[in-house]
Amino acid sequence: MSLISLFINAGLSVGGAVICYRLILDYIPIFIARKMYGNDQCKVSNAPVPEPMGVICAAVYLIVMFIFIPIPFLEWIGNETETFPYAKLLAILSGLISISTAILLGFADDMLDLRWRHKLLFPTLSSLPLLMVYYVSGNSTTVIVPTIVRHLFQPIVLLPVTINISFIYYIFMGMVIVFCTNAINILAGVNGLESGQSLVISASVSLFNVVQLIRLDSENTTGFWHHSISLYFLLPFTACTAVLFFFNKYPSRVFVGDTFCYWSGMTLAVVSILGHFSKTLMLFFIPQTINFLYSIPQLFHFIPCPRHRLPKYDPKTDTVSMSKAEFKKSELKTLGKLFMTACRTIGMLHVEEFEKDGELYYCINNLTIINLVLKFGGPMHESTLNSVLMAIQVSGTVIAFFIRFYLASLFYDVVE
Amino acid sequence: MSLISLFINAGLSVGGAVICYRLILDYIPIFIARKMYGNDQCKVSNAPVPEPMGVICAAVYLIVMFIFIPIPFLEWIGNETETFPYAKLLAILSGLISISTAILLGFADDMLDLRWRHKLLFPTLSSLPLLMVYYVSGNSTTVIVPTIVRHLFQPIVLLPVTINISFIYYIFMGMVIVFCTNAINILAGVNGLESGQSLVISASVSLFNVVQLIRLDSENTTGFWHHSISLYFLLPFTACTAVLFFFNKYPSRVFVGDTFCYWSGMTLAVVSILGHFSKTLMLFFIPQTINFLYSIPQLFHFIPCPRHRLPKYDPKTDTVSMSKAEFKKSELKTLGKLFMTACRTIGMLHVEEFEKDGELYYCINNLTIINLVLKFGGPMHESTLNSVLMAIQVSGTVIAFFIRFYLASLFYDVVE
Numbered sequence: 001m002s003l004i005s006l007f008i009n010a011g012l013s014v015g016g017a018v019i020c021y022r023l024i025l026d027y028i029p030i031f032i033a034r035k036m037y038g039n040d041q042c043k044v045s046n047a048p049v050p051e052p053m054g055v056i057c058a059a060v061y062l063i064v065m066f067i068f069i070p071i072p073f074l075e076w077i078g079n080e081t082e083t084f085p086y087a088k089l090l091a092i093l094s095g096l097i098s099i100s101t102a103i104l105l106g107f108a109d110d111m112l113d114l115r116w117r118h119k120l121l122f123p124t125l126s127s128l129p130l131l132m133v134y135y136v137s138g139n140s141t142t143v144i145v146p147t148i149v150r151h152l153f154q155p156i157v158l159l160p161v162t163i164n165i166s167f168i169y170y171i172f173m174g175m176v177i178v179f180c181t182n183a184i185n186i187l188a189g190v191n192g193l194e195s196g197q198s199l200v201i202s203a204s205v206s207l208f209n210v211v212q213l214i215r216l217d218s219e220n221t222t223g224f225w226h227h228s229i230s231l232y233f234l235l236p237f238t239a240c241t242a243v244l245f246f247f248n249k250y251p252s253r254v255f256v257g258d259t260f261c262y263w264s265g266m267t268l269a270v271v272s273i274l275g276h277f278s279k280t281l282m283l284f285f286i287p288q289t290i291n292f293l294y295s296i297p298q299l300f301h302f303i304p305c306p307r308h309r310l311p312k313y314d315p316k317t318d319t320v321s322m323s324k325a326e327f328k329k330s331e332l333k334t335l336g337k338l339f340m341t342a343c344r345t346i347g348m349l350h351v352e353e354f355e356k357d358g359e360l361y362y363c364i365n366n367l368t369i370i371n372l373v374l375k376f377g378g379p380m381h382e383s384t385l386n387s388v389l390m391a392i393q394v395s396g397t398v399i400a401f402f403i404r405f406y407l408a409s410l411f412y413d414v415v416e
Numbered sequence: 417m418s419l420i421s422l423f424i425n426a427g428l429s430v431g432g433a434v435i436c437y438r439l440i441l442d443y444i445p446i447f448i449a450r451k452m453y454g455n456d457q458c459k460v461s462n463a464p465v466p467e468p469m470g471v472i473c474a475a476v477y478l479i480v481m482f483i484f485i486p487i488p489f490l491e492w493i494g495n496e497t498e499t500f501p502y503a504k505l506l507a508i509l510s511g512l513i514s515i516s517t518a519i520l521l522g523f524a525d526d527m528l529d530l531r532w533r534h535k536l537l538f539p540t541l542s543s544l545p546l547l548m549v550y551y552v553s554g555n556s557t558t559v560i561v562p563t564i565v566r567h568l569f570q571p572i573v574l575l576p577v578t579i580n581i582s583f584i585y586y587i588f589m590g591m592v593i594v595f596c597t598n599a600i601n602i603l604a605g606v607n608g609l610e611s612g613q614s615l616v617i618s619a620s621v622s623l624f625n626v627v628q629l630i631r632l633d634s635e636n637t638t639g640f641w642h643h644s645i646s647l648y649f650l651l652p653f654t655a656c657t658a659v660l661f662f663f664n665k666y667p668s669r670v671f672v673g674d675t676f677c678y679w680s681g682m683t684l685a686v687v688s689i690l691g692h693f694s695k696t697l698m699l700f701f702i703p704q705t706i707n708f709l710y711s712i713p714q715l716f717h718f719i720p721c722p723r724h725r726l727p728k729y730d731p732k733t734d735t736v737s738m739s740k741a742e743f744k745k746s747e748l749k750t751l752g753k754l755f756m757t758a759c760r761t762i763g764m765l766h767v768e769e770f771e772k773d774g775e776l777y778y779c780i781n782n783l784t785i786i787n788l789v790l791k792f793g794g795p796m797h798e799s800t801l802n803s804v805l806m807a808i809q810v811s812g813t814v815i816a817f818f819i820r821f822y823l824a825s826l827f828y829d830v831v832e
Contacts, residue, residue: 086502093509125482
């Protein structure tokens with residue numbers, strides 16, 4: 001039955017993709033007429049690009065999910081002998097609540113430029129139903145202790161194979177949600193980047209689920225459900241995102257907007273929680289994690305941060321190069337200095353020093369991995385830049401699979 | 417426990433109202449800066465009025481609900497002896513999904529002017545989870561047969577006291593949802609009207625629930641739950657809407673937008689379905705139902721319909737009067753003629769006839785109860801008009817209570 005549901009889900013996903021394609025074409029002129037567009041800062045022409053087109057795909061996604069929801073439960077409908085699997089339906093509905101409110105938040109942000117504190121609070125609260133359902137469904141909050149750690153501690157204390165970290169696990173899941181909903185938004189600004197990275201991650205996570213389904217014991221119905229429910233959410237997302245990428249890739253005919261970034265991040269986070277692989281999900285977010293860590297000094301203003309950190313466009317050569325931030329040495333805080341010294345030493349930062357009006361100035365590349373690619377690769381065409389970033393994302397996937405399926409077996413006796 | 421939950425819900429509602437008040441003040445300049453405003457067509461000044469402010473209140477509403485959700489279930493948390501009431505949590509979550517997608521739809525409509533078919537399709541589909549949960553929770557689809565009908569049919573056939581109308585009941589509930597999400601949107605355009613009517617209805621339905629709770633047998637835990645869950649959704653809604661009305665009443669400092677109309681309609685529909693009083697809810701929508709029936713000829717174009725049907729403003733007297741639609745007699749369809757003749761006969765239509773270029777023209781009032789009030793009452797100040805409409809809405813409530821608690825007992829042996 002679960003397999004049939006998966007096939008129906010895949011069919012609906014294809015249908016959703018077709019509808020996305022038509023609706024995007026349909027709504028491009030409407031967006032322009034309503035003045036909902038952005039201007040591409042890395043192009044010679046200043047033609048308006050409709051934004052946020054992600055809301056159209058997100059709406060189609062929700063519709064596909066609404067139509068799909070009853071499918072996995074058909075065998076119980078009209079069947080009075082077996083009790084209805086309430087916990088499973090609860091899992092799906094709680095996931096959908098988080099996703100639909102993330103879409104609403106993203107769309108509101110696109111339209112209103114919400115304040116930061118509201119943007120952080122809303123996804124945290126909207127994930128409460130999800131975490132509550134996780135709790136009442138009696139889901140595990142135990143983590144497996146790596147074999148090596150147990151060996152190390154053996155002379156002192158005999159560690160158990162698993163430890164129940166209880167509420168810390170909920171805090172971790174909450175952080176996964178907040179991180180994911182913002183991570184894609186931070187790594188953005190190049191044609192096709194937001195949709196492309198999401199597409200790579202969702203395709204990778206889908207593949208991961210399929211691999212797990214194949215490896216599973218036929219007895220393990222719980223595991224089967226976890227990876228099925230992930231795919232129920234992921235396949236329509238991957239399909240809708242693929243269409244969006246088609247329009248968003250260089251040269252962008254549409255921009256995806258914050259709507260897409262929140263939708264995408266929340267969907268991936270939800271899937272990992274419902275599928276019980278939130279730790280594994282983080283492996284697929286390695287490029288985003290590096291970008292986030294590298295961005296911290298500017299995000300938290302240890303180092304001055306300009307309004308935009310997009311690459312700089314040179315219309316003469318039709319290439320983009322790294323954008324820079326210029327500031328007085330005296331503006332730099334202690335943590336900023338530490339970070340600069342460390343990054344400079346390992347060659348991860350472009351630094352120029354000069355004097356003006358008797359004061360020492362620094363000029364460094366803006367702290368995103370996009371600018372880091374341009375530091376090492378030099379000026380390049382925007383589509384090349386996006387290809388390099390996609391290649392990094394795909395390498396991330398390869399590393400994730402390597403860690404999850406090879407390294408993990410070295411560190412853990414038991415792998416779920 | 418349920419009572420404590422109700423008090424906590426009421427407390428959170430008050431908190432929500434305070435936050436709404438602050439956020440509206442906070443976001444008024446942001447809406448203006450982002451060019452999200454409308455112009456009040458019934459004012460001398462053409463100052464921009466922020467729109468759709470409903471989205472701010474709706475977001476606060478969702479947050480209040482997210483915080484509240486765990487409360488009614490606290491007694492089961494950590495209690496392993498009793499099974500968790502999954503069906504109850506499912507009911508709340510499915511209601512929230514419908515509401516949050518209605519908010520998203522409304523906001524998208526405000527920003528994009530969605531096509532009609534998309535606007536009808538989306539709420540229908542987003543209510544699927546709600547109806548599915550209704551189904552799997554084994555909820556009743558029986559209706560009580562009026563005593564008088566049974567007596568009439570007695571010589572021919574012995575009708576049962578209740579009839580299970582099965583899937584027809586689901587179609588009815590689906591229609592309630594589509595009707596409610598659009599009914600408030602159709603009766604709109606006067607300062608304070610959208611928020612005012614919703615406030616009257618939600619306060620009335622809340623009162624109805626309280627009355628039912630008081631009348632209930634202490635044994636009737638199901639009934640207790642139905643009216644409690646209604647109040648869980650209604651109290652925060654009433655509180656947030658009251659604040660919105662404060663800003664939206666004459667002279668409007670904010671407009672509520674389609675966002676509010678969809679949110680409001682969906683919330684009331686959801687509440688009636690979860691509380692098992694969808695037929696009773698229709699009684700509270702009497703003014704909206706009359707407005708809808710009266711509007712049908714223009715909505716379905718039996719009679720030509722101008723772009724706007726708002727009352728006409730006269731800056732000299734600072735009053736509004738009925739707006740009119742002018743069209744050739746030859747443009748009128750058969751159904752339109754029938755309607756005009758019928759309404760004219762009973763004095764429910766203002767009709768002028770005149771000739772231009774040898775053709776006969778009609779000029780009639782636009783078909784809304786707003787214009788009907790102005791036909792009977794003559795030109796009046798906009799705030800007076802809204803007060804009259806509010807009075808009509810309150811009378812509707814009185815009639816609803818009369819029908820529900822007095823007339824129904826004459827027609828039905830058993831009243832739920």
